[in-house]
Amino acid sequence: MNVEITGLTLRFGRAQAVAGVDLHVGVGVFGLLGPNGAGKTSLLRTLATVLHPTSGTVRLLERDPRSYAQRREIRRRLGYLPQNLGYYPGFTVLEFVEYFALLKEVPAAQVPAAVARAVERVDLGDRARSKLRTLSGGMLRRVGIAQAIVNDPELVLLDEPTAGLDPEQRIQSRELIRSLGQTATVLVSTHLVEDVAAACGEVALMDRGKIIYRGTPADLAARGAAGGVGDAAMERGYTSVLAEARA
Numbered sequence: 001m002n003v004e005i006t007g008l009t010l011r012f013g014r015a016q017a018v019a020g021v022d023l024h025v026g027v028g029v030f031g032l033l034g035p036n037g038a039g040k041t042s043l044l045r046t047l048a049t050v051l052h053p054t055s056g057t058v059r060l061l062e063r064d065p066r067s068y069a070q071r072r073e074i075r076r077r078l079g080y081l082p083q084n085l086g087y088y089p090g091f092t093v094l095e096f097v098e099y100f101a102l103l104k105e106v107p108a109a110q111v112p113a114a115v116a117r118a119v120e121r122v123d124l125g126d127r128a129r130s131k132l133r134t135l136s137g138g139m140l141r142r143v144g145i146a147q148a149i150v151n152d153p154e155l156v157l158l159d160e161p162t163a164g165l166d167p168e169q170r171i172q173s174r175e176l177i178r179s180l181g182q183t184a185t186v187l188v189s190t191h192l193v194e195d196v197a198a199a200c201g202e203v204a205l206m207d208r209g210k211i212i213y214r215g216t217p218a219d220l221a222a223r224g225a226a227g228g229v230g231d232a233a234m235e236r237g238y239t240s241v242l243a244e245a246r247a
């Protein structure tokens with residue numbers, strides 16, 4: 001199992017962002033759904049080793065992120081697209097993705113090919129030499145995905161990867177996510193239920209820091225038959241599971 005979490009809690013002062021999560025995930029695409037403030041980003045940041053759990057145990061890629069040496073090894077093998085990715089506006093797409101390749105300690109001789117491949121995979125080959133300040137919001141999101149995958153990661157954490165993408169690009173990004181999921185564990189946080197239906201083999205629904213549902217997208221959609229609210233089956237499943245958990 002690439003992700004093994006037991007009894008995870010995460011507090012920010014009095015706020016409990018994650019309130020006791022157990023999660024074991026292997027290779028494939030795993031969707032994280034849930035309302036604003038449910039704790040999805042906090043969970044992903046913990047998996048990215050940028051937040052330390054308040055309590056509970058986390059094992060990633062068979063390693064313990066509390067140990068410096070093992071954390072470093074996890075970070076080499078990890079790809080993370082944060083919700084808000086900071087960037088240097090004067091960098092070109094290639095320079096930016098190369099910078100992450102170096103941070104992730106991709107061997108120097110492999111960097112140019114790895115960068116070119118990542119940029120091609122997000123369909124930005126024709127903007128490779130453009131400065132980031134000249135790109136659209138959707139293009140910047142794709143640059144963010146490129147930096148996440150430049151090291152061929154075994155664990156990929158994507159926080160709202162398709163936010164701001166046009167329909168064509170969303171379809172392409174879902175294809176990319178599915179292809180990453182053939183060899184890696186890919187966790188995707190999203191508000192777009194169509195993305196989950198199209199790209200994820202499994203899905204979890206979070207609410208108030210807890211995982212209240214885990215199953216296949218088809219199972220979640222089927223849960224809507226009993227009377228959730230929404231236009232699509234998956235939306236009805238989502239609202240029905242939430243209402244049940246809150247009753």
Ligand SMILES: Nc1ncnc2c1ncn2[C@@H]1O[C@H](COP(=O)(O)OP(=O)(O)OP(=O)(O)O)[C@@H](O)[C@H]1O
Pocket residue numbers: 012015016017034035036037038039040041042043
């Ligand atoms: N750095 C922080 N300091 C204080 N509280 C925080 C911090 N980060 C998150 N929180 C709180 O933790 C809870 C979970 O937030 P989180 O961002 O993980 O939710 P989310 O499910 O990703 O939401 P969204 O869908 O809006 O992105 C919220 O109540 C939020 O206010």
